[in-house]
Amino acid sequence: MRGRAKPPPAPLPQRDGIDPVRVRLPEDPGGEWATVRDHLLARFAGAIGADRVDAMFAEGRFVSVHGPVAPDEPYTAGRFLWFHRDFAPEKPVPFPVGVVYHDARLVIADKPHFLATTPRGRHITETAVARLRRELGLPSLQPAHRLDRLTAGLVLFVVRPEDRGAYQTLFRDKLVRKEYEAVAPYDPSITFPRTVRSRIVKERGVIAAREEPGEANSESRIELLEHREGLGRYRLLPTTGRTHQLRVHMNGLGLPLVHDPVYPVVEPEGAADDWTRPLQLLARVLEFTDPVTGGPRRFESGLRLSAWPDR
Numbered sequence: 544m545r546g547r548a549k550p551p552p553a554p555l556p557q558r559d560g561i562d563p564v565r566v567r568l569p570e571d572p573g574g575e576w577a578t579v580r581d582h583l584l585a586r587f588a589g590a591i592g593a594d595r596v597d598a599m600f601a602e603g604r605f606v607s608v609h610g611p612v613a614p615d616e617p618y619t620a621g622r623f624l625w626f627h628r629d630f631a632p633e634k635p636v637p638f639p640v641g642v643v644y645h646d647a648r649l650v651i652a653d654k655p656h657f658l659a660t661t662p663r664g665r666h667i668t669e670t671a672v673a674r675l676r677r678e679l680g681l682p683s684l685q686p687a688h689r690l691d692r693l694t695a696g697l698v699l700f701v702v703r704p705e706d707r708g709a710y711q712t713l714f715r716d717k718l719v720r721k722e723y724e725a726v727a728p729y730d731p732s733i734t735f736p737r738t739v740r741s742r743i744v745k746e747r748g749v750i751a752a753r754e755e756p757g758e759a760n761s762e763s764r765i766e767l768l769e770h771r772e773g774l775g776r777y778r779l780l781p782t783t784g785r786t787h788q789l790r791v792h793m794n795g796l797g798l799p800l801v802h803d804p805v806y807p808v809v810e811p812e813g814a815a816d817d818w819t820r821p822l823q824l825l826a827r828v829l830e831f832t833d834p835v836t837g838g839p840r841r842f843e844s845g846l847r848l849s850a851w852p853d854r
Contacts, residue, residue, distance in 0.1 A: 554608050555625050557682050560673030561662060563625040570620045579605070579624070580614035591629070599626065633669040637818060640674050643697065643842050648835060649710075650675060650684060650700040651842045656821035659692040671698060688714040691787070693804070693815060696723070696826025696844045709834040714784075722780055722828035723789055724768075726850040727798040729775035735767040741795065745786040751805050752787045754795055761785040763792045774801070776851050779824075789824065800824055801850045823850045 555563040568582060576582040580600065588596055603611035605626045612624060641653030652671060659666040662673065676684050687699045687710035701707040713719050740759040745752035762782040769776050775798070779789045793799060794806035801823040804810040825848055830841045847853065
């Protein structure tokens with residue numbers, strides 16, 4: 544059996560902070576692909592069209608470690624190819640990515656509302672990681688975790704690939720203390736602090752998560768910091784990290800976050816991109832023991848929630 548070859552370094556640089564797509568040509572037991580073009584047409588023509596695949600060959604967009612690949616080159620299983628995808632136009636998020644801390648290993652960023660952390664779906668170049676790679680000149684920068692697109696606040700990025708696993712493990716093993724701040728309705732009949740535990744289910748393709756009976760898989764401590772004019776400012780301390788967990792727990796108490804386009808009701812498409820109505824949820828604090836130095840680390844966001852202006 545042929546061993547799986549380790550990919551060589553990409554021969555293409557990043558474009559707009561995004562790595563090229565890497566393709567490993569698979570085994571072809573049926574002999575369906577006589578040439579490289581045959582396989583790439585079978586693989587990509589359904590998504591972008593045969594004409595576009597041929598145009599990319601003509602433009603020299605498909606490359607190997609030896610340079611551009613000709614469409615009539617014989618098919619060789621196990622070979623690595625790279626190319627840059629065509630990026631659809633993206634609406635720029637009109638808010639900067641702040642940098643709270645930067646050293647040789649870490650970048651702690653203050654991600655604004657509406658900006659995705661990593662490329663996904665229709666958000667590719669307008670993401671925190673792509674912006675920071677471009678702005679800081681750090682092509683190897685990678686996030687150790689993710690923050691929802693609509694949530695603002697702290698995200699930990701790792702500068703060197705060899706350090707990424709250590710910091711990802713912190714989040715995987717729940718060794719990072721996360722503190723969030725939120726603005727939501729105030730109800731004097733609900734006592735705080737309180738700990739909410741529930742079973743949260745999130746189905747693929749369904750925007751909203753839901754709580755249902757069964758063994759709890761999520762836990763959040765909720766504290767009321769202050770209240771005025773029918774609104775409260777809350778400190779939220781999640782123990783677990785289910786999708787939309789804090790939003791689901793607050794909504795379950797009858798206190799949906801201000802400007803939440805999903806809870807309690809999924810609003811029409813486009814509501815989640817109204818710059819004037821950011822979700823009132825902020826990842827304010829990250830605290831952990833550094834896995835490389837062994838020292839304590841604590842970072843605090845410099846952002847503020849617009850529904851709770853300082854007075």
